[in-house]
Structure formats: structure tokens, C-alpha cells
Amino acid sequence: xxxxxxxxxxKMNPSVLREILKVTERPGIISLAGGLPSPKTFPIxxxxxxxxxxxxxxxxxxxxxxxxxxxxxxxxxxADMLPWNVDPAQVLITTGSQQGLDLVAKVLIxxxxxxxxxxxxxxxxxxxxGPMEPNPVSVASDDEGVIVEDLVAKAKDGRFIYLLPNxxxxxxxxxxxxxxxxxxxAAAAAGLPIVEDNPYGELxxxxxxxLPLTARNPEGCIYLGxxxxxxxxxxxxxxxxxxxxxxxxxxQAKQAVDLHTPIFTQRMxxxxxxxxxxxxxxxTIRALYKRQRDAMMAxxxxxxxxxxxxxxxxxxxxxxxxxxxxxxxxxxxxxxxVERNVAFVPGAPFYADQGDPRTLRxxxxxxxxxxxxxxISALAxxxxxxxxxxxxxxxxxxxx
Amino acid sequence: xxxxxxxxxxKMNPSVLREILKVTERPGIISLAGGLPSPKTFPIxxxxxxxxxxxxxxxxxxxxxxxxxxxxxxxxxxADMLPWNVDPAQVLITTGSQQGLDLVAKVLIxxxxxxxxxxxxxxxxxxxxGPMEPNPVSVASDDEGVIVEDLVAKAKDGRFIYLLPNxxxxxxxxxxxxxxxxxxxAAAAAGLPIVEDNPYGELxxxxxxxLPLTARNPEGCIYLGxxxxxxxxxxxxxxxxxxxxxxxxxxQAKQAVDLHTPIFTQRMxxxxxxxxxxxxxxxTIRALYKRQRDAMMAxxxxxxxxxxxxxxxxxxxxxxxxxxxxxxxxxxxxxxxVERNVAFVPGAPFYADQGDPRTLRxxxxxxxxxxxxxxISALAxxxxxxxxxxxxxxxxxxxx
Numbered sequence: 001x002x003x004x005x006x007x008x009x010x011k012m013n014p015s016v017l018r019e020i021l022k023v024t025e026r027p028g029i030i031s032l033a034g035g036l037p038s039p040k041t042f043p044i045x046x047x048x049x050x051x052x053x054x055x056x057x058x059x060x061x062x063x064x065x066x067x068x069x070x071x072x073x074x075x076x077x078x079a080d081m082l083p084w085n086v087d088p089a090q091v092l093i094t095t096g097s098q099q100g101l102d103l104v105a106k107v108l109i110x111x112x113x114x115x116x117x118x119x120x121x122x123x124x125x126x127x128x129x130g131p132m133e134p135n136p137v138s139v140a141s142d143d144e145g146v147i148v149e150d151l152v153a154k155a156k157d158g159r160f161i162y163l164l165p166n167x168x169x170x171x172x173x174x175x176x177x178x179x180x181x182x183x184x185x186a187a188a189a190a191g192l193p194i195v196e197d198n199p200y201g202e203l204x205x206x207x208x209x210x211l212p213l214t215a216r217n218p219e220g221c222i223y224l225g226x227x228x229x230x231x232x233x234x235x236x237x238x239x240x241x242x243x244x245x246x247x248x249x250x251x252q253a254k255q256a257v258d259l260h261t262p263i264f265t266q267r268m269x270x271x272x273x274x275x276x277x278x279x280x281x282x283x284t285i286r287a288l289y290k291r292q293r294d295a296m297m298a299x300x301x302x303x304x305x306x307x308x309x310x311x312x313x314x315x316x317x318x319x320x321x322x323x324x325x326x327x328x329x330x331x332x333x334x335x336x337x338v339e340r341n342v343a344f345v346p347g348a349p350f351y352a353d354q355g356d357p358r359t360l361r362x363x364x365x366x367x368x369x370x371x372x373x374x375x376i377s378a379l380a381x382x383x384x385x386x387x388x389x390x391x392x393x394x395x396x397x398x399x400x
Numbered sequence: 401x402x403x404x405x406x407x408x409x410x411k412m413n414p415s416v417l418r419e420i421l422k423v424t425e426r427p428g429i430i431s432l433a434g435g436l437p438s439p440k441t442f443p444i445x446x447x448x449x450x451x452x453x454x455x456x457x458x459x460x461x462x463x464x465x466x467x468x469x470x471x472x473x474x475x476x477x478x479a480d481m482l483p484w485n486v487d488p489a490q491v492l493i494t495t496g497s498q499q500g501l502d503l504v505a506k507v508l509i510x511x512x513x514x515x516x517x518x519x520x521x522x523x524x525x526x527x528x529x530g531p532m533e534p535n536p537v538s539v540a541s542d543d544e545g546v547i548v549e550d551l552v553a554k555a556k557d558g559r560f561i562y563l564l565p566n567x568x569x570x571x572x573x574x575x576x577x578x579x580x581x582x583x584x585x586a587a588a589a590a591g592l593p594i595v596e597d598n599p600y601g602e603l604x605x606x607x608x609x610x611l612p613l614t615a616r617n618p619e620g621c622i623y624l625g626x627x628x629x630x631x632x633x634x635x636x637x638x639x640x641x642x643x644x645x646x647x648x649x650x651x652q653a654k655q656a657v658d659l660h661t662p663i664f665t666q667r668m669x670x671x672x673x674x675x676x677x678x679x680x681x682x683x684t685i686r687a688l689y690k691r692q693r694d695a696m697m698a699x700x701x702x703x704x705x706x707x708x709x710x711x712x713x714x715x716x717x718x719x720x721x722x723x724x725x726x727x728x729x730x731x732x733x734x735x736x737x738v739e740r741n742v743a744f745v746p747g748a749p750f751y752a753d754q755g756d757p758r759t760l761r762x763x764x765x766x767x768x769x770x771x772x773x774x775x776i777s778a779l780a781x782x783x784x785x786x787x788x789x790x791x792x793x794x795x796x797x798x799x800x
Contacts (some may be wrong), residue, residue: 261636
């Protein structure tokens with residue numbers, strides 16, 4: 001049978017993360033790899049009450065086809081939740097914020113279109129954009145986010161820049177107020193739209209992050225948000241906010257893709273969110289994740305002492321970013337770590353261009369404090385062994 | 401701000417159906433337009449029990465991220481349900497079967513690719529394929545489905561043919577056993593893959609339809625199915641079955657689009673389907689829809705007497721197809737019908753090429769028997785008035 005694939009299909013590859021996650025499902029492995037929220041934070045009873053309520057009060061409507069834009073009260077709740085003036089008519093409910101990336105790609109990317117991204121950037125975004133065959137261009141980035149001068153130098157003919165300013169995946173870094181102000185002005189001056197992804201913004205530890213980029217220039221930005229990290233990812237509920245100039249196209253793309261996001265889960269979440277539930281619930285997630293970040297940083301400081309391992313101090317979110325000593329390749333290190341029952345994600349796949357082989361991403365949210373201690377200790381042991389091997393190889397006589 | 405749209409976005413248009421459905425939401429309108437299953441058939445109590453059970457037994461797993469392929473027991477249930485030998489590893493759970501169409505388009509359609517479709521065909525498929533910029537080619541069709549000679553004549557270089565053999569949307573027609581056998585052989589001989597869409601197959605009235613095309617040549621077909629018509633559409637749960645040759649690409653596309661279909665609703669449906677629930681539930685849907693089809697045919701026979709209106713006798717599904725007398729354009733007729741509080745869908749948008757302006761689609765499943773009687777009576781009155789106007793225009797002197 002003559003199955004001829006589209007050219008774009010040849011460029012689709014199995015997710016590196018996905019293949020890694022398969023390994024980490026082995027019993028006994030402590031995984032610091034996946035970006036899985038702690039299931040302890042899922043408000044199961046609140047969902048059970050919401051299901052019963054929705055099916056009792058509005059069962060038929062909750063199970064029928066519904067509007068592509070999303071459930072009106074949920075669109076209103078999203079608009080109310082955001083820290084700038086949002087018209088609910090600009091809110092599109094999506095099947096997870098990943099779908100928002102797919103819709104953005106369909107509507108804004110032609111084959112070869114320049115799309116600017118951070119260094120490194122969210123792998124899932126690269127995968128969502130990929131089938132529309134963009135030319136992703138890495139903008140140099142430091143601990144505060146993308147570097148404005150490089151953004152300006154690369155902005156010409158860019159379709160948009162994709163930014164994740166809060167507790168970024170994979171680095172955990174946060175764009176400072178000063179950097180946001182500068183990026184916002186520079187992008188507007190260059191006529192470069194911003195696609196702002198903010199799945200982790202509510203997960204701050206000591207203080208809320210600065211205002212979103214979209215709040216500073218709503219007509220120049222598409223904003224993506226998610227309920228995955230504040231309620232539960234298994235419902236696949238996210239949203240986007242888009243200016244009137246392109247909202248209708250995103251809506252048409254959405255309609256063609258899946259008609260609408262499941263209305264039952266939209267109504268569930270709408271019911272759960274009543275009476276300011278998130279205001280009581282999210283602080284419990286912040287407190288848990290902060291304790292676990294503290295535990296991971298303490299363990300790294302203790303276990304990696306003397307090993308020339310650099311790591312950052314995320315102010316929120318789920319991830320910490322580390323850089324191992326010269327000569328280490330984290331892709332090669334991973335199977336050795338897995339032998340010691342700990343898993344992480346190598347950093348290189350998160351780069352749109354040449355990845356830094358010494359980097360890795362560690363999630364501090366899924367494992368418990370005790371598991372984090374055990375895992376970082378095992379990781380340090382693996383690293384010490386690898387460094388010893390490297391040292392032996394360096395001392396060995398060169399082959400003639 | 402420089403929002404430059406992708407070329408494909410310019411080709412996206414608001415769904416004609418969608419705009420029509422908006423009008424029909426006006427209170428007092430009896431809509432025979434939308435393809436909405438009767439909400440009376442939604443098993444609300446079974447869903448309520450399933451939600452409680454899933455959240456009680458597996459709450460954390462039901463709310464966490466999950467595998468892109470879908471929930472294993474649901475994939476197994478789908479495989480078990482289908483009338484040919486299906487490996488669950490070939491089943492991909494989708495966010496409604498509409499998403500299956502989007503994934504197929506991404507993986508199989510290049511700009512300009514020839515895609516064969518029926519005359520007329522499902523509008524939602526044209527919309528799902530559209531962003532990948534195919535060249536859709538209408539294969540001549542009669543009451544039994546596509547005409548084999550025309551299929552063969554047009555098969556060369558076709559990426560696939562999209563077919564909806566059971567109780568087709570929009571025509572309600574069913575492909576006969578003889579036609580299926582001939583189409584299957586002809587497509588295989590031409591090396592032309594088949595994308596078979598079967599959302600309505602379980603909704604048969606007197607006897608089950610012949611075997612799916614996919615059952616006759618699984619390696620040459622992608623099969624799309626749905627829980628929307630046998631349980632409820634608001635959950636957006638569908639599936640596809642694909643040969644091993646292309647399953648991995650469809651899975652990669654799925655992963656990039658929304659990571660996975662909501663696992664909570666997958667587990668809900670899996671719980672509902674236990675103990676052969678569908679075997680008890682689906683016959684009640686069939687009986688209801690058959691009564692309503694009978695009512696619609698009786699009303700049409702009675703009310704349209706003497707008006708040269710042709711309509712078919714669907715053997716299942718949700719839709720009946722009608723053709724009005726010479727000179728009538730159903731797009732122009734619709735607002736006049738809406739004035740008389742009845743809505744239908746004009747047939748022309750369902751054609752990939754030139755539509756037949758005299759055709760229309762009537763749904764017999766959403767409205768009650770009494771509403772169907774009232775609506776068909778109002779539609780006949782609208783048509784009589786329109787014919788009278790046409791007659792007057794014909795008798796009026798030509799403008800000089």
C-alpha cells in the first residue's frame with residue numbers, strides 16, 4: 001500500500017523526553033526527569049464534588065457538543081484571573097496549553113518562517129511548531145532571560161518570539177522586571193509579536209513574579225495559560241488570550257482541530273473554581289514545592305561539594321537547571337544514573353541549535369524530600385565515578 | 401504590531417455550519433440543522449457513578465499526565481469492540497474523532513496533495529484537512545457511495561480517499577456490501593490508502609451495516625471512530641486504528657498537539673463501558689432515532705406532497721438528505737425558514753467542488769417527534785411561498 005508521508009512528517013521524531021520517561025517508569029527509579037506535578041496537590045474531593053454537581057445540575061449540557069471558544073463562565077473566570085484588562089471574548093479555552101502552541105503554529109508559521117526562541121527553550125514548543133516547518137532561531141539568554149541586544153539583532157522578519165518568562169522550562173529562571181520592560185519595548189519597536197507561555201506563574205515561592213509581557217502590550221502578544229499546574233494536568237485544560245487581530249483565525253484553527261475542548265471538564269473546573277478555591281489551594285502547592293526545592297538545593301550543595309557543579313536557585317515552578325564539569329555529557333551519563341535508580345533530563349534537547357552537553361534539568365516537585373535526598377546522593381555518586389573514569393582516560397597513554 | 405499570518409490561515413474560513421448554528425440558538429427555533437445527538441440518550445447516572453468510582457479508586461492517576469497513546473484498558477476495549485483483528489498497540493485515543501482527521505492531515509497531506517472525497521462529503525473533514533492545503537477531488541457518488549470507475553480514474557497520485565460508509569454525514573446514505581467489496585479491491589489495486597470515518601456505524605435501525613472497509617484491508621486503511629454518538633459528544637473522545645507503517649507518525653503528531661487526550665474522561669468512559677454497558681445502552685438510542693426518522697419521513701411525505709421534493713430513507717445515523725425543486729437555492733431559503741422558526745443546513749457547503757444548491761441536510765435526532773412534525777410543516781409552508789414567488793417572477797415581464 002502506497003502510504004506517502006507528508007514532508008513535515010519526516011521531520012517528526014519521537015520525543016527524547018518521552019523515551020527517557022519510559023525508562024523512568026521502571027519500578028524503584030526515583031525520577032527527577034518528568035515535569036509531573038505532585039499528585040498530592042490534586043484536589044480529588046473537590047473534583048468529585050464538582051462532577052456530581054455538574055452532572056446533577058447540567059448533565060445534558062455538560063455532555064453535549066459545545067462552543068469552540070469554550071464555556072462562557074470559564075472564559076470569564078480566566079479573564080478575571082489575569083492581571084490586565086482582558087475581554088472574555090479574547091479568551092479561547094484549549095485542550096491543554098500545548099494545543100495553544102499547535103494553533104499558534106498553524107496560524108503564524110509558514111515553512112521556513114523565522115521563529116525566535118530562548119536558549120534553551122521548552123522542548124514541547126519546538127515539537128508543536130515543528131510540523132509547520134519553521135526556522136527556529138535561538139536568542140542568546142542569560143539568567144534573566146533573553147538578551148535584548150541579540151533579540152533586536154535577530155528580530156527582522158521573525159514571525160514571533162516564544163518566551164516563557166516565569167520559572168522557565170527547562171531552566172527554572174525568571175525574567176526580571178527590568179528585562180521584561182526592555183524586551184517588551186524592543187519587541188514592540190521591532191514589530192515582533194510575542195507568544196508568552198505562562199504555565200508556572202502561580203507557583204512562586206516568596207513573591208509573585210513581575211507582570212506578564214502581555215499585560216504591557218496586549219495587542220502585540222498571545223498569552224498561553226494552563227490549569228495543569230494549579231489543579232491537575234490530566235484534564236488537559238488550558239487557554240490562550242489573543243488580540244482581536246488574530247483571535248478569529250486561532251478560533252477557526254481550533255474548530256478544525258477538535259471542534260471544542262471537552263465541555264464536561266470545562267464545567268468541572270469552573271465548578272471547582274467557585275468561591276475562590278484557587279486562592280486557598282494554590283498556596284498549599286507553593287509551600288510544598290518550596291520545601292522540595294529547598295531540599296534539592298541543600299542536597300546538591302552537600303553532595304556535589306568539590307565537583308564543580310553549577311546550579312541555579314529557582315524562585316518558583318518545578319525545575320532546577322544544573323551544569324556539570326567539563327567533559328561530562330549528560331546524555332551519556334543518564335543510563336549510568338538510571339543504573340543507580342535516579343533519572344533526570346539531559347539539557348541538550350532543549351536547545352534549538354547546538355545544545356550544551358553538560359546541562360541537565362531536575363524536577364523537584366514529583367519526588368518527596370526523602371526521595372530527593374536519595375536521588376541527589378545517587379546522582380553525585382554516578383558523577384564521581386564518571387569523573388574518575390574521565391581522569392583515568394586522560395592519564396592513559398595516547399593510542400599511537 | 402506586525403502579525404503576519406501563515407498562508408494556510410488565509411484559507412481558513414468561519415464554518416458555514418457554525419454561523420448557522422448560532423442563528424438556530426434563538427429561542428423558539430426548532431433546529432433540524434445541527435448534528436447534535438439527542439441529550440435524552442446521555443447516560444448521566446452511569447457517568448456520575450463512573451466519575452465517583454474513578455476519583456475514589458484512581459484519583460491521582462486519573463488527574464496526572466498520561467501516555468500519548470491513550471489509556472491502555474480503553475485501547476483494549478476499542479480493539480475488542482471492532483469486528484476485525486485489531487492489536488491494541490494500533491489504537492490511538494483521540495480528542496474526538498475530529499482530531500483524528502487533523503492528525504491524518506498533518507501526517508499525509510503536503511500542500512497540493514490530491515485527496516479524494518465523496519460527493520458530497522463531511523464538511524468537518526474538509527475543514528480539518530484544509531490547513532494542510534490539499535487539493536480535494538470529488539469522486540462521483542450515487543446512493544451506494546463513491547462510484548468505483550470514477551475512483552479508479554482519479555486515484556493516481558492520491559494521498560488517500562476519505563470515506564464515511566455508514567449513514568454518511570451529510571447524506572445519511574450507506575455503502576452497500578457490493579460497493580464496499582469493489583471499492584476495497586479498487587483502492588488496493590491502485591495503491592490508494594483509505595481513511596474510513598465511522599462515527600455513526602452503531603446507530604443502525606433494522607440491521608447492522610456491512611463490514612468496514614478497514615476490516616477488508618487493515619494495512620491499507622486508517623479507521624476513525626468515536627464515542628460521541630454512543631455515549632456523549634461533550635467528552636470529546638474518539639480513536640483511530642492505523643497500520644504499523646504509519647502509527648508512529650500519527651502518535652508523534654498527537655503528542656505535539658496536546659500531549660494526550662484527557663485521561664480523566666478516558667477512565668470515565670472505560671469505567672462506564674464495563675459489564676457490556678454499550679450492549680444495553682446503544683439499542684435504546686437506535687430505537688429512539690428510528691422512531692424519529694420514521695416521523696420525519698412521514699411528515700415529509702405528507703407535507704411536501706406535490707412539491708417535487710426528493711428525500712432518501714436513511715437506514716441509521718442522524719441525517720436525512722433532501723433535494724428541493726428546480727430553481728430553489730437552500731442557502732437563500734434558510735433565513736425564510738428561520739423566520740418560520742425552523743432551521744436546516746444547506747447542502748452546498750458539503751461539496752468539495754461545485755455544490756448542488758437544491759440540497760439540504762435534516763437531522764432527525766435532536767428534535768422530538770412533535771417538533772419534527774411542526775418543523776417539517778413550517779418548512780413546507782416556506783417552500784410553497786418560495787415557489788409561489790418564483791412562479792410570479794417567471795410570469796413577470798422581463799426588464800427591458
